Amino acid sequence: MNKDFTQVGRSVPRKDGPLKVKGEAIYTGDMVLPRMAYGKIKRSPYAHAIIKKIDYSKALEMPGVLAVVTGDEAPKKWGIVPQTANEVALAVGKVRFYNEGVAAVAAIDEETAEAALDLIEVEYEPLPVLTDPFESMKRANEVCIHEDAPDNILHAGDQLFGDPDKAFAECTYVLEREFHTSYVNHAFLEPHTSLASYDTQSGQLQLWSSTQVPHYLHTQLSIVLEMPMSKIRVTVPAVGGGFGGKGEASPADFCAALLSRKIGRPVRVAFERSEVFATNKGRHPCHMKMKIGLDKDGYIQAVDFDNTLDGGAYAGWGIVVMFYTASMIHLPYKVPNARANVRRVYTNKPTCGAMRGLGGVQPRYAMECMLDEMAEMIGISPYELKMKNAVESGYRSVSNLHVPHTEYRKCLQTAAERSGYLEKHGKLPFGKGIGLAGGYYISGTAYTLYQSYKPHTTVLIRVDTEGGATVHCAAADIGQGCNTVMAQMAAEALGIRYEDVHVVSGDTELGTFDLGSFASRLTYASGVAIKDAAKQINDKLFEVAAGMVGCRADQLEVKDCRFYSKFEPKKTIEWAKVVDVYTNSVGTLTGLGHFSPPRLKGIDLTRGKRVQGANIGHSPTFGFSCQIWEVDVDLETGKIRVDKVTEAGDCGQAVNPMSVDGQVEGSILFAMGQALYEEMKVAPDGKIINASLHDYKVPTAMELPEIDTTIVDSYDPTAPFGVKESGEGPVQPTIPAITNAIYDAIGVRFTDLPITPEKVLKALKEKQENQKSEGR
Amino acid sequence: MKQLIELTINNRVYEVPVSPKDLLADVIRDKVGLTGTKKGCGQGDCGACTVLIDGNPVLSCLTLAIACQGRKITTIEGLVAEDGQLHPIQQAYVDHGAVQCGFCTPGMILTSKALLDRNPKPSEEEIKRGISGNICRCTGYKKIVEAIFAAGETISTEGVK
Numbered sequence: 004m005n006k007d008f009t010q011v012g013r014s015v016p017r018k019d020g021p022l023k024v025k026g027e028a029i030y031t032g033d034m035v036l037p038r039m040a041y042g043k044i045k046r047s048p049y050a051h052a053i054i055k056k057i058d059y060s061k062a063l064e065m066p067g068v069l070a071v072v073t074g075d076e077a078p079k080k081w082g083i084v085p086q087t088a089n090e091v092a093l094a095v096g097k098v099r100f101y102n103e104g105v106a107a108v109a110a111i112d113e114e115t116a117e118a119a120l121d122l123i124e125v126e127y128e129p130l131p132v133l134t135d136p137f138e139s140m141k142r143a144n145e146v147c148i149h150e151d152a153p154d155n156i157l158h159a160g161d162q163l164f165g166d167p168d169k170a171f172a173e174c175t176y177v178l179e180r181e182f183h184t185s186y187v188n189h190a191f192l193e194p195h196t197s198l199a200s201y202d203t204q205s206g207q208l209q210l211w212s213s214t215q216v217p218h219y220l221h222t223q224l225s226i227v228l229e230m231p232m233s234k235i236r237v238t239v240p241a242v243g244g245g246f247g248g249k250g251e252a253s254p255a256d257f258c259a260a261l262l263s264r265k266i267g268r269p270v271r272v273a274f275e276r277s278e279v280f281a282t283n284k285g286r287h288p289c290h291m292k293m294k295i296g297l298d299k300d301g302y303i304q305a306v307d308f309d310n311t312l313d314g315g316a317y318a319g320w321g322i323v324v325m326f327y328t329a330s331m332i333h334l335p336y337k338v339p340n341a342r343a344n345v346r347r348v349y350t351n352k353p354t355c356g357a358m359r360g361l362g363g364v365q366p367r368y369a370m371e372c373m374l375d376e377m378a379e380m381i382g383i384s385p386y387e388l389k390m391k392n393a394v395e396s397g398y399r400s401v402s403n404l405h406v407p408h409t410e411y412r413k414c415l416q417t418a419a420e421r422s423g424y425l426e427k428h429g430k431l432p433f434g435k436g437i438g439l440a441g442g443y444y445i446s447g448t449a450y451t452l453y454q455s456y457k458p459h460t461t462v463l464i465r466v467d468t469e470g471g472a473t474v475h476c477a478a479a480d481i482g483q484g485c486n487t488v489m490a491q492m493a494a495e496a497l498g499i500r501y502e503d504v505h506v507v508s509g510d511t512e513l514g515t516f517d518l519g520s521f522a523s524r525l526t527y528a529s530g531v532a533i534k535d536a537a538k539q540i541n542d543k544l545f546e547v548a549a550g551m552v553g554c555r556a557d558q559l560e561v562k563d564c565r566f567y568s569k570f571e572p573k574k575t576i577e578w579a580k581v582v583d584v585y586t587n588s589v590g591t592l593t594g595l596g597h598f599s600p601p602r603l604k605g606i607d608l609t610r611g612k613r614v615q616g617a618n619i620g621h622s623p624t625f626g627f628s629c630q631i632w633e634v635d636v637d638l639e640t641g642k643i644r645v646d647k648v649t650e651a652g653d654c655g656q657a658v659n660p661m662s663v664d665g666q667v668e669g670s671i672l673f674a675m676g677q678a679l680y681e682e683m684k685v686a687p688d689g690k691i692i693n694a695s696l697h698d699y700k701v702p703t704a705m706e707l708p709e710i711d712t713t714i715v716d717s718y719d720p721t722a723p724f725g726v727k728e729s730g731e732g733p734v735q736p737t738i739p740a741i742t743n744a745i746y747d748a749i750g751v752r753f754t755d756l757p758i759t760p761e762k763v764l765k766a767l768k769e770k771q772e773n774q775k776s777e778g779r
Numbered sequence: 780m781k782q783l784i785e786l787t788i789n790n791r792v793y794e795v796p797v798s799p800k801d802l803l804a805d806v807i808r809d810k811v812g813l814t815g816t817k818k819g820c821g822q823g824d825c826g827a828c829t830v831l832i833d834g835n836p837v838l839s840c841l842t843l844a845i846a847c848q849g850r851k852i853t854t855i856e857g858l859v860a861e862d863g864q865l866h867p868i869q870q871a872y873v874d875h876g877a878v879q880c881g882f883c884t885p886g887m888i889l890t891s892k893a894l895l896d897r898n899p900k901p902s903e904e905e906i907k908r909g910i911s912g913n914i915c916r917c918t919g920y921k922k923i924v925e926a927i928f929a930a931g932e933t934i935s936t937e938g939v940k
Contacts (some may be wrong), residue, residue: 016873017872024869024888026815026855033814129861192819192827243817243882276820387837482880482917661876668919669879686833696914704907704920763801 006656009562010501011724014661017487018506018588019241021479023284028241031196031211034271039198040069040263042272043116045123046281047098047204050134050351050689051148052127054096057106062122067115069139070265071123073106079262081223083216083251083356085453087157087318089149090354092227092257093100093648098127099148099316100353103687104440106259109270117346132689148316148349154643157314157347158322160616162329164607166339167296168307175298176380178310181292182369183755184738185682186313188285189358190701192527193243194274194283196495199259203267209236212256215245216479216519219452219512223252228260239509242481246673248284249481250521251319279295280694284356287324289365293332295373301381303392303587305333305340308366312347315354317473320361323452323619327362332370332618333400335411335443335627336392341401346352351689357521359673360734362620363444367757371440371739376752384428385439385743387418393441401608402617408719408727411627415441417651418427418629424649427633428747434636436748441629442735445622446655446728447524449600458597459524461515462532464493466540467591468583473505477514478525479496483666483730485525492530494725496537498561499578515595523728526658527623528598530723535596543592548581585701624719626732628652632673634744638767641760643679643745645708652733653717656725666734667712671719672702674737680706784848787811797844804828804839807854813925815885819914826913828875829886830854836893836912855885858892867939868892871930872923879917887913891927899935903928 022028059071082088093104106123110116118145131146133139133155139148143155176556198211208230214220217237225232255272259276264269274282294307310328314321329343350698358364374392377718378385390412396408419425419439427437452460463475474493480486490504497504507513518524541561548566549556552574559566568574585592605617631649636642648671657663684692693699718725738756746752751766781796788811795810807816807830816839819827823841830839831853856868865873868891878884887910895910896902901909906927907920915923 014876016876017878019881021865021879023867023878023884024855024872025859026813027813028881030816030882031816033808037810190914192825192880192914192916193817194819226842241881243819244880246916276822276824432880482882484879525814626886665876665879665918665922668921669917670919672919695822696820697822701914701916703911703914704924705911707907707920707924710919710921 006725008495009655011658012591013491013501014659015383015487015491017662018482018490019486030241030243031198031213034198034202034211034240036269037267039271040110040111040266041116042112042270043120043260044104045120046102047094049098049127049129050101050132052098053130054094054105055126055128057577058124059106059163062108062119065115065122067111067120067374067602068119069111071106071108072258072261072263072265074418077227078228079227079255081226081252082318083320083452084318084322087322090317092254098145100351101269101691104254109262109266113131122380132351133757134350134352134685134689136311136350138349139348145632145650148351152349155349157318157349158325159346160326161616162327162343162614164614165574165609169303169344170340171296173298176297176377177294178373178377178380179292179294180369180373181754184289184365184368185677185756186288186685187677187681188280188683188699189246189248190696190699191244191248192247194276195249195253195255196273197253197255197259198269198271199263200269201263201267207234208260208264209238210260211238213242213249214239215249215479215507215521216251216480217477217511218517218519220252224256224260227257229262236243236512239479242453242479244717245481245520246359247361247521249540251284253340254282260317260346263337276696277694280691281353283315283353284319286358286364287355289328291365291369293373295377297377299607301383301388301391303338306338308332308343310345312345313350313355314347315350315352317354319354319356321355326363326616330402331366331668333402333404334406334625335394335441337394337398339401352685353691360444360731363442363735364674364738365512367442367735367736372742372752373741375746381495381699383505384425386415386424389441390415402583402614403603403606403608404620407721409441409625409627410715410717411441413715414627414629414651414653417715418631421711421713422631422649424631431747434638434748436746437631437633437745438740438742438743438747439629439631440736440740442732443622443625443627444728444732444735445522445632446527446624446626447600447622448522449602449618449621451518453702457670458599460517460528460532460598462529462536462596463515464536464540464594465591466582468586470505471503473507475507475514476517476529477511478508478517478529479520480508481520483520484659484662485520487533487662488526489529489533491658492533493537495724496534498538499564500726508694523731525698526726526728527722530726532596534723536594539594543584544581544732547585548576551581551584552576585767624722624727626652626654626728628732628736630736630740632740633742634748636745636748636763641763641767643758643763645675646691647709647711649711649713650733651713652729653715653727654716654729655719655722655727657714658726663714663729664712666730667711670733671710671737672707674734675706675741676702677756678738678741682757754763781900784845786844786847786852787850788852789854799843801844801847802840803842803844804846807839813856817882817885819882824937826890827883827886829889831845831889831893834888834893834896849879849928853889855889858888867933868895868930871926871933875922875926875929877918877922880928883913883915887915887923895927895931899931901931
């Protein structure tokens, strides 16, 4: 039921493409303001210590040093989740992870600022360091990371839906497994950078930042600086990637702002790569136990999930991620009974937070690998088991997640057909394997983080002879291409061309309200608001056009930059001419559209009772996908070579298919890194020993396999233009699909990440020894 | 101690005061003001700072500016034709969706140019090897490989204007 679109569904080059290839796009670190100073942060050499004294008098005496700030000057606690806010701009009284910031310097140049750091004397009293979440819980009575968390647990949640114990007792097939995921970082290319300019006379602060969330950064700045939001303006220049790592404020933002306010001149703070690792906010390592029960016919009856999340030093997005992992067991299969016991534990490591597909990647790994194993128990293909259990449009989970539309089965079917999965699975020679996994993700959240019922996105469309059509919205284009997609949707709704729509985004003063770029929310959210705003524009222009062509307004339609009478197509007039007449008689025309997500209660449907945290994971709609990976395991070296990836995804109506393919291909390599190569290594003293892009191995072009992607035919009738997400769903199936392929190749099921050559060789050796001892 | 040196960047001679330890990336960005050259790691790992020196791709964050006197430096700003037209490689990156956040793009394009200058019709394997020193975290490289391949075709059939 795809609509007859002309601008939506077009693979157009992105709006900022030419500027970026010419090197003319301006990122925060490219900006230089008159009298600009440079800020640097002094960091702790201990992962856990009491700060006894900070003496920066010598630093201040150094020529060229303009100011020093310490945590005591900005002690207000901030946090992306207000209920658990426990971070400060710079450490106050205590450091909780290696390289935590303790002071910041502003100087006339970077060299001087750097040199001044060495003159800041900090006296520490080291405390025992906890780097393992289980040790952290065990030794909590002896070592406490946060005074208000005596058990070293940020939060624990227990969710019960239906009666899983009764269901398991009646199951024919029950499997229980443990999985462990690794400590990974986003490794976006542009380190966090922030430029603050405080005007002492007006008391106004402008901050340019490489952020995904100008609005949430705005609120956090207001808290830490103790300034009203109306005195702060956040502007987002070009951003060099985020993947969740710029999804909350960064100490770079606070330090730049505090220093600028202190000296009344602009201050830029640009992180080194080591500081990106030091401040992390990457994916939570999860230690998971999962139990799945199937009836005699292979239908899932119950899932039991236990997850210990290693959260690192502070709260960050932690509680949200924790409840997401619990929520993610309810889809994309029908699960009538479920239990989740989850806890997020503090450790003396850089804090974990939001990372592409947050909360989904870890439980998906467990569930898709276990269903692969259970299919073998039953003696059917994993494809058949997953098709059988897949959710359908209109499905409502026992936790009250509502899926208005899905083409998940079409994804499974398309990927299986295009890869020849059924012909190859279980039949390839030893060392070669093929593996299948599915996945899904939210298309936006149902709630703001601070429990407000205001619209999540507001779009202002301005139409006049000066600018033609201009879309204003404070959304952040971090490289994912929302400016392009918003222009396409606005063009579609206004009946004009994408090329003629201007987008003003990434600025809390020039743009209307938007929550930010996270949770794969923008296409859907801005789509609703754009439709709403465009309708108001069209209604007014139709009346003027009707007078000009001589028909009734309700008989008009607008497309290809012209108004037409539906009944007498000869009665037509150019869009620009109508705008001209309107502007010259009435003035600038505006339309203001809003998006508020539908609200559902997070309840156990069998009892009708509220379940804590169960509304996390609710979304207006969901994207689905399937990936099939083909691997070749080198039996001599343990190295895994990926030959081919076949992907099929349901992102609803693709607004820009080329951009969707880019999201999918990017997701595939991104998640492949976590599956096979990436892991931050932490020494017992809490130091990260591979905090560089040399030692932390992300995939290069050499790792690029053959990739075959298909955007399956899909249209969500409840969504604006039929759209869904495509930026985070495609990371979900990757890790289990690779793991299942490796099992198909060498008969070993890996349950911890990354699957390195060392682990493969060790497993092959153990397998050989087991076979020998069994006398085979 | 700073000294005045001459650097030839994009066919223009710049006189810049540098100290012997100043890195080329910093001089290009901060003193010459060509901020298209990016710094993603400062340690020669990511390739975002790649510039061409006498046609060869070089990590400018590991190169001393003072050692580049008398050599021909090309940055991303030097690729656009005098009439403002994009170089075929730049055009191919735009058309093929090989750009997302754009932070790796200048370095990646210059590496692509060095590759195509050496070998206008590279195989897929040669392209992958050629750009393996440049990290892109957004695109998954597929569209970059496609763009380089297409640019190679354009250059060998139409040449560079």
